[in-house]
Amino acid sequence: xxxxxxxxxxxxxxxxxxxxxxxxxxxxxxxxxxxxxxxxxxxxxxxxxxxxxxxxxxxxxxxxxxxxxxxxxxxxxxxxxxxxxxxxxxxxxxxxxxxxxxxxxxxxxxxxxxxxxx
Amino acid sequence: xxxxxxxxxxxxxxxxxxxxxxxxxxxxxxxxxxxxxxxxxxxxxxxxxxxxxxxxxxxxxxxxxxxxxxxxxxxxxxxxxxxxxxxxxxxxxxxxxxxxxxxxxxxxxxxxxxxxxxxxxxxxxxxxxxxxxxxxxxxxxxxxxxxxxxxxxxxxxxxxxxxxxxxxxxxxxxxxxxxxxxxxxxxxxxxxxxxxxxxxxxxxxxxxxxxxxxxxxxxxxxxxxxxxxxxxxxxxxxxxxxxxxxxxxxxxxxxxxxxxxxxxxxxxxxxxxxxxxxxxxxxxxxxxxxxxxxxxxxxxxxxxxxxxxxxxxxxxxxxxxxxxxxxxxxxxxxxxxxxxxxxxxxxxxxxxxxxxxxxxxxxxxxxxxxxxxxxxxxxxxxxxxxxxxxxxxxxxxxxxxxxxxxxx
Numbered sequence: 001x002x003x004x005x006x007x008x009x010x011x012x013x014x015x016x017x018x019x020x021x022x023x024x025x026x027x028x029x030x031x032x033x034x035x036x037x038x039x040x041x042x043x044x045x046x047x048x049x050x051x052x053x054x055x056x057x058x059x060x061x062x063x064x065x066x067x068x069x070x071x072x073x074x075x076x077x078x079x080x081x082x083x084x085x086x087x088x089x090x091x092x093x094x095x096x097x098x099x100x101x102x103x104x105x106x107x108x109x110x111x112x113x114x115x116x117x118x
Numbered sequence: 119x120x121x122x123x124x125x126x127x128x129x130x131x132x133x134x135x136x137x138x139x140x141x142x143x144x145x146x147x148x149x150x151x152x153x154x155x156x157x158x159x160x161x162x163x164x165x166x167x168x169x170x171x172x173x174x175x176x177x178x179x180x181x182x183x184x185x186x187x188x189x190x191x192x193x194x195x196x197x198x199x200x201x202x203x204x205x206x207x208x209x210x211x212x213x214x215x216x217x218x219x220x221x222x223x224x225x226x227x228x229x230x231x232x233x234x235x236x237x238x239x240x241x242x243x244x245x246x247x248x249x250x251x252x253x254x255x256x257x258x259x260x261x262x263x264x265x266x267x268x269x270x271x272x273x274x275x276x277x278x279x280x281x282x283x284x285x286x287x288x289x290x291x292x293x294x295x296x297x298x299x300x301x302x303x304x305x306x307x308x309x310x311x312x313x314x315x316x317x318x319x320x321x322x323x324x325x326x327x328x329x330x331x332x333x334x335x336x337x338x339x340x341x342x343x344x345x346x347x348x349x350x351x352x353x354x355x356x357x358x359x360x361x362x363x364x365x366x367x368x369x370x371x372x373x374x375x376x377x378x379x380x381x382x383x384x385x386x387x388x389x390x391x392x393x394x395x396x397x398x399x400x401x402x403x404x405x406x407x408x409x410x411x412x413x414x415x416x417x418x419x420x421x422x423x424x425x426x427x428x429x430x431x432x433x434x435x436x437x438x439x440x441x442x443x444x445x446x447x448x449x450x451x452x453x454x455x456x457x458x459x460x461x462x463x464x465x466x467x468x469x470x471x472x473x474x475x476x477x478x479x480x481x482x483x484x485x486x487x488x489x490x491x492x493x494x495x496x497x498x499x500x501x502x503x504x505x506x507x508x509x510x511x512x513x514x515x516x517x518x519x520x521x522x523x524x525x526x
Contacts, residue, residue, distance in 0.1 A: 004250055054278045063293055066293075074299040099452055117441070
């Protein structure tokens with residue numbers, strides 16, 4: 001079991017190592033001739049105005065919140081799905097209630113217009 | 119067992135014997151064997167990507183009634199190599215004000231996130247990186263790393279366009295993660311395990327037969343996850359300036375493309391493993407090489423379907439895309455998760471074929487009814503901000519009210 005995670009650990013290192021080596025090699029091979037215009041921020045030829053951390057729509061914040069809710073739900077459902085074959089009908093109904101509550105939440109958010117793209 | 123029935127194990131044993139004959143202990147043999155295995159499994163996909171780029175360009179150009187690459191080498195086979203060399207010796211332009219670590223880590227992480235999936239995919243009954251008992255969860259977890267790479271790229275680039283494109287991409291990707299994860303629960307229910315080997319072994323019949331609607335939704339959501347047409351809003355070439363990778367150049371930019379091409383194939387691997395029976399087929403248990411061939415035929419068909427979808431469908435608008443996810447796929451997959459186990463438990467005592475028909479029927483029924491109900495409630499056009507009636511530049515609209523002397 002531990003050797004499995006050791007394998008994953010080695011794989012993570014190698015998977016990070018390979019593209020890093022490729023980019024480093026290319027960086028050695030590539031020419032290096034920066035000038036003022038080249039290294040300026042690219043905005044289709046326009047002069048950059050103000051800081052680059054621009055204001056963004058609140059919608060981009062609302063979707064991650066929903067993502068968090070449903071992802072945590074999925075994390076809770078995976079152990080249930082693994083244990084599913086040993087469960088009686090009652091275990092299934094319990095999970096059903098859990099999902100139905102979340103469906104209710106989704107319906108509420110939908111009704112309130114939180115899922116509309118503005 | 120002869121070499122031809124299982125070349126992977128045979129090569130592995132030959133290599134282990136070779137190491138032992140040099141004089142390594144059993145632990146040394148294991149460690150060196152593991153390192154070499156990891157390198158093969160990580161370098162293989164990256165080299166394979168070069169071939170995938172050629173396949174993709176050929177297929178897309180035939181869809182568009184073009185010939186595609188045909189100059190460099192037979193059938194243009196060496197074109198990707200030429201492109202690789204060309205992009206490899208391009209200058210790395212690093213704009214002023216970029217955050218060094220996020221900016222440089224992002225392309226590496228994008229490739230690593232896709233490569234990591236290959237560690238747990240069972241290619242045959244004997245040939246796989248590692249038989250992880252939480253394999254499916256691992257795939258979902260490393261899939262999210264790709265989104266982290268996009269966030270780093272957008273945040274580190276010091277560019278408004280990159281930042282906004284990052285928000286768009288991440289909003290799309292994390293939204294489509296939800297139905298993907300919820301669809302992945304259905305194979306887990308049927309197999310009773312998160313282990314990908316167990317999921318493959320449990321597929322009699324294939325899960326696409328038992329849960330067709332789930333498989334279809336999983337496929338569509340996979341297309342969205344890899345950011346291809348009709349969900350390619352992340353880098354709509356004709357509308358935006360390339361998206362979150364706008365400030366990248368040279369091989370750093372190339373790495374994002376490697377990640378994208380490889381991700382497409384990886385998604386086909388995952389789909390074939392979860393729903394098309396993986397390496398299963400007649401004689402695959404005795405002759406693992408046959409399983410390998412079956413698996414790659416299934417993956418090839420899925421990959422070809424992905425390319426067909428990419429080449430033929432027009433792009434969605436962003437509000438349509440978000441509505442499709444949150445108001446169609448998410449409710450339907452949730453209802454599937456309610457009904458599917460219930461039908462399964464109620465039909466537990468009946469014959470297998472009857473159970474499969476009931477499960478597949480209920481699955482398809484939910485998709486058809488759910489699709490009708492949910493799409494009928496979708497708005498035609500996005501909600502408007504502000505008013506449509508704007509004042510026209512006419513003399514009467516310029517007239518101000520007479521000054522009454524009262525200060526407001």
